[in-house]
Amino acid sequence: MPTDHGIGASSKRREDLRFLTGRGRYTDDINLQGQAFVHFLRSDVAHGRINGIDTSEAEKMPGVIRIFTGADFEGVGGIPCGWQVTDREGNPMREPPHPVLAQGKVRHVGDPIVGVVAETAAQARSAAEAVVLDIEELPAVVDMRKALADGSAKVHDELDGNLCYDWVFGSDDAAIDEAFSKAAHVTTLELTNNRLSPNAMEPRVAVGDYSWASDESTLYTTSQNPHVIRLLMGAFVLGIPEHKLRVIAPDVGGGFGSKIYHYAEEAFCTFAAKQLRRPVKWTSTRSEAFISDAHGRDHITTIQLAMDAENNFLGVRTDTLANMGAYLSTFAPSIPTYLHGTLMAGNYKTPAVQVNVKAVFTNTVPVDAYRGAGRPEATYQLERLIDKAAREVGADPVALRRQNFITQFPYATPVAVEYDTGDYNATMDKLLEMIDRDGFEARAEASRKAGKLRGLGINCYIEACGIAPSALVGQLGARAGLYESATVRVNATGGLVVMTGSHSHGQGHETSFAQVVADMIGIPENMVEIVHGDTANTPMGMGTYGSRSLAVGGSAMVRATEKIIAKAKKIAAHLMEASEGDIELKDGQFSVAGTDKSVAWGDVTLAAYVPHNYPLDEIEPGLEETAFYDPNNFTYPSGAYACEVEVDPETGKVQVMGFAAADDFGNIVNPMIVSGQVHGGLAQGIGQALLENVAYDENGQLLSASYMDYAMPRADDLPFYKVDHSSVTPCTHNPLGVKGCGEAGAIGSPPAVVNAVVDALQRGGYAHVTHIDMPLTPARVWSAMNG
């Protein structure tokens, strides 16, 4: 494996050159000729009836071009949901409409009501202040338990309640009851998985444009998946056929899930641009982002573990309330079900696992995937539960895990997935090497002398990535396929362009994807250009999320490149008057096996486009191939994480002293980028555990609506991390043997932090503290210790 280039090398990122010099081109950097600006007037109440909207004064304000309300969107489709979950009775989930602008009612603080389009952004903002809304405030539904109680106010009047679905998955009642009836010990844990705001640093932006000449619409948007937006918005909202709609997601400043979904503002700008025949731009403020970007997590769970007298796991039973918010965001119903329930076996050979999820509508911002998406929720509850169980039965938490590890692969879990490969002992061994567990007591003693309580938390995780086999997700309710595509276009002079449906918004695809193709052909990486993010330039693709880009998008790219190489070998065989089967490609040179005959890559590509001496009766000229790749299974990255903390017993403040992550991502293309992905995930997971929380009051007012109130992790909250991905069990079913690394850090880290804090308190004599809900703020920790 080369270390200076190609697969396995920490090639420096080519995209950095533009980002480091201010030459990145993000959506807000795009300004079109004649562009107008929209400002959205949003609901400031969580739930209300719209009795009147008076725009008459606002219409007279300087620069106002047109003011749109919900009435302008009658006949236009609503924002669609991409996944239909079937409930335990076999009925489809309740799927209420989601209008572009509110119609009749507002359902969360931030629900857009009016779009004011003006010549400048400032004029649009000023005019919006002159719009008079008559909104009758209604009782808000905020708490999920109260939302399901009889007599609760309803978020959607046309539904029979606030339940979206009641879903059961995994082992049947008889199997799970038997497991618990045989148990020598049952551990129960109630917990919440706190609601988070993804907070990509680039706020969302949309610029709609319309060509009167060609009747084509173009949307520039901050998206992780421009084709998905084109499909959803074109087919379901605005009725624009895909060949008349182009969606461009240029440089995108982080996503973390929040830029997967089709949002109302995108549809608005595209719609208004056509109505007004001029470009319409919207740039979100951060304050708007907090009340309009989909949130993540927000589960309330009770989970139980049954063990026999030898501490073998017999059964896991979990009941979760999952907040959907006011409307169903694009992938929302799938997150607590198929991205959560399917992972509830964890790394363990538990014979019976049953998952119940009740999804609930509330008068809050819609909730959807956020980095990890369902898998952090599964990992957190299971790994907290095992830690609690270990304490209850006096077992070592590492030994208890090892005892119950799955060690034979493939392994079919009771929750419908089959792990193809893994070695959980290997990552645990690596982790223990990294953290000096034996030295912990001495460190704890030093902390004690300094008046601090030190704790160590260890856990495992597994995730299902490489999303996803289309046939499987289709059975599970997905309304889309989850393949990926790539076109490889080789130019006459040998350089090539890969057009991928994956989208890079921080992941460094322009570098790592080029490494793969260059390696396959044996040419320098700088001969390979990666193009993404424009539906006009790339084949139909499903975008980037679920740690799928390399596993699925990379596989498509490999398949397309294989087709290129196969054709190039035919051309080379002709040029050298040899048999195709004797042609070998190495270091960009085609040679005839057993001879000294060879032609260079560039000779072959030139021949493909200048076919003077070319087998035209056998193959077409040109060298361009497309491949679509649909995986036949998920990939299953796994690992073991450890966190060491100090708790100040005087204040309850938690300081992370060290964090170590030992991951098995399968094969690695660019170790530098992989480490960076893990670092970022860890920061988000540690942020969830200690700092971040979306807080609503009982009236549905968002209390954490700015960076003054929502505690983003900052540099001085976090340590240097130790990360390792040298434990490798290659994925068995994709051509690169890769598993995906984007979400692991965020999935594996929250339980390590909480386990560490509980450990610190237990060791410090606070035996009554067996759990604290995230985020573990000083107030919560101090209250747990002293209350």
Add this chain to the structure above:
Amino acid sequence: MTQVTMTVNGKPVSGDVEGRTLLAEFLREGLRLTGTHVGCDTSQCGACVVHVNGTAIKSCTALAADLDGAEVVTIEGMANPDGSLSTIQQAFQDHHGLQCGFCTPGMVMSAAALLKENPKPSEHEIREYLEGNICRCTGYHNIVKAIMAASGQDVSAIAAE
């Protein structure tokens, strides 16, 4: 409207601004220097950090009209005169101190200001100094490492690539 004249990245510029026009808006919309980013509206995230008269400030919190005559340096003015990356920029690339790139201009500008006043900052000093710059991608590990490396410190003992 008020006319302001500034020196931005060594070049004299002028433009008409409203009283409410922020420096960030003047740079981005007036001068089309879109490397300066706006990531929040409460002066917290630091994506908009530029140097004004040699001091790092948040350009979302300064009124353009107040800065008549100021010397402003933005991310577009940070590369070496021959266009190659400056020491700090190169360290960010070498140590993978950026991912999506959105916070990066502010990080580089803050890092430059830090190293000017403290040429060999400790890890702790770097982390404290970056309190006003939020990054969501990197977990700060490689940003802190890059700044230490840019200051000439040996970072080979710090874990990971």
